[in-house]
Amino acid sequence: MGTGPVSTTRPGLHAAPEYDDIQGLVRYGHGHLSDSCFLLLQIQQADAARQWLEAAPVTSAATSESPPDFALQVAFSAPGLIALGVPESVIAEFDLPWQQGMSGNSGRSRRLGDVGASDPTHWDWGGESATAPHVLLLLYSQRGRLAEFQASLQDEVFDTAFLLVGDALTASAGGMREHFAFVDGISQPAPDWEQKLDPVSERDYRHQMALGELLLGYANEYGQYTARPLVDASHDPAATVLPPAAESPHYRDLGRNGSYLVLRQLEQNPHLFWSTLNHLAQGDEQRRDELAAAMVGRQRDGTPLEPFDQQGNTPPDSRQRANDFTFNGDPLGQVCPLGAHIRRANPRTGDFPPGANTLLKRLLRQLGFPRRHPGEDLIASTRFHRILRRGRVYGDVLSPEAALAGTDNTPRGLHFICLGTDLARQFEFVQNAWIASAHFAGLGGESDPLLGTREPLPGGEANDSFSLPREGCPAHRVSGLPRFVTLRGGGYFFLPGLRALRYLCTRRDGENH
């Protein structure tokens, strides 16, 4: 067991990714499978669990001639792998946040903004060990066939092996809109499947992302291999099913083709959202929609407020326009507010502020010069903090008018799911330093306009504003925003490669079950 020497990669030297060893969700959102439900399971009988998991029809990322009618993905929490009998020495090599769990300590909750009503003690599931899932099953089916699929999976072995934690989390692809009626899921990093990218030389903002940011066992944006469990097959014969580690081939790579999966059940309150905006706009529908668009950073149809691409042109194609832009032309947030949700979630910055295009300019930049305006260069290097989102909405999506009426108050929200290889540097960083931070990009007293907890800051100052910077006069500031989104549960899971899944299901000698 060890981490081996750090290697720097050269592009173009890598074999094609082993799609048949990668779970399908990594490559596809299963958008054509409209129905889905997520089962949170605890293992009550390890032998049966291993038996069921070995035989489970887990969907791979390999393409087939016709898209499948069903898809099944499986992921594990740290207590789950312990319950399966995976040796502790192996578990200790996984990413530490995964080992500790999303609700594992108060420092983490503080950083993630899981405080107040979103505090883990209030969660429906995952907040304490009694409700902590061991296994996460993600089921997807064509419309109307989910029950059939679920019944086929929940056989006798399943019932012996697992206990359900709470109700299944049902969700739908639900069209493109989330519950505040905005088109969602537009901005995604594009994994560099062919591994042709030399990340270190492509330092401007780009959609393309080193494969090692999504899958363990491949080079990441630093050109390095993220730490993960490497197993010595001479001590652990079960590991012979695993592929060799790219940077130290005498070890077997348990991480390869696997990813960490973050699941957060975000309950949204569209009635509160639209009635608050309506109140702030004094009932004026146009002003209300403008304010909502400023908070999100897009129109409801997904058109970004930011009109420019990297070169300062307006792309003609509206689909392209939805994602082909940066904020370089609007450093002060006078077009798209600095604190707008899409700007916090993805600031689209390169490694250097715009204009550092010669060696000399870069050298000066390294030394901190020039300084063109206050706040410049506070947020840089977005490429190290990308996440691939795979979430699904639950509950019916209401129009703003229907939400305003406030007659339908059934719980609804988003099962937020994202994938990555380094929880602290990717998901937790985005959530902490960008979404929840009251000081993002030099702002003060405001966190994400949609997701913010509005809990006062240490020291007691209010943290419930949203500001819209304007040219030549003070920012327009709205205050007293309530909390629109509450976390109902969450967890960190490991989504293994398919060979790794077989390894994890190995029965080990010396166990008493």
Added chain:
Amino acid sequence: MTDQSTVTLFARIAPAKLDALRTLLATMTAAPGLADPHNAVIPFYQFQQIHMARFTILEALTNDDMRLHGRAPRPWPPTLAFVADIDGPVDVFLAELCIRCDAGLRQIFSHCLGFRSTHPHLLQWLHEHLEPAQATYTNWRGRTVLQVRQEQTLSATIRQALPDLMQQPANRNPNALRQQLRAHIEALQNNGEIELSAPQAAPIGRVLRRWLHAIGIPLLLLALLPIALIVAIPWLIWLRYLERSDPENTERPSADHLDRLVAQEDLNVTNHFNVFGQVKPGLFRRLTIRALLCLLNYAAQHIYHRGYLTRIQTIHFARWVLMDKGRRVYFASNYDGSAESYMDDFINKVAWGLNLVFSNGIGYPRTRFLILGGAEYEQRYKATLRRNQLPSECWYKAYPGLTAVELARNARIRDGLFARHLSQRALRQWAQDL
């Protein structure tokens, strides 16, 4: 202008009293590691000149890393560090500290070797335990605690007045807005509701000394250039040899150690950071780190004292102290944001700067030519840093909730409000800051 000073005071702890000292320092906190400003031992709130201060117990947790180099580690008895960033000179501060906190100081330092609570000369004892920092960084030289607080009140007052003022369309014009605001603030000043003290003028002698230093050091280096060029080649060869052969740390920090650190993080917008590590063995590394800290100190004194240290704008104060005859280095800083974003910011923006100094420390990831590599090995760098990091026992900040970026904005708001003349562009920028 009032200069800021750094207090770095070290005292060895009596081994039998280590736990008792930890317990005592914990009584001064309101949350893990976070000082209660009104605590009875050292009531920090009474000190107008303290920006930030901390007590840290320096333990050599990674002392055995010396074995990587095939050498036996040197013993390191646990040592109490008192670090403070203050306005004005150190001796005045220490005198005031002794006057106000005589009993508390005696209580704390009676856990240290060579001090009894009845010691006849407390102030002298404190002076004897000061150690100079080889390099210090101040985010904004001349900005006092008083100024920070007054400017924060000013900004908050302006912010309160803005919604009403902006109802009048005429105030969309920044010039009109500025006149209105100035009249409003001046009225409050006349009533004594807002106080804005004028900065103290810097004595001419100090200004001259600073200029002489700013020019003199480069001139001296220029004069030494021929020697430096002769030394450079063997130095570089030796450096490259060491860089290829120095062992790296491959250990991750333990979960328990990380938990101790994380327990006291993010309780305030500003966090505190202690790193206590060993310099690699041999005269070469000891001299190299000393020279580089000199260079760093020069840059911090003469270039980086207006809100940023190269590309980093989130550090309030930092200092580097060589200890144990140059064999160990203690780094203590105060920065805005979480530890993870602090580490990422540094790796992505100034890996070369980290490498210059810290690559002379044991276990640091492999560098090339002192600036390349190193911190760019992101995970190894973080592991090494975290392993050598120590929690503070008790940390105080005079202005909770305020970031360095906000302090700079508050100062710009004040300067713009009272400036005699502003260009149209400056006027618009000023209005945008409000």
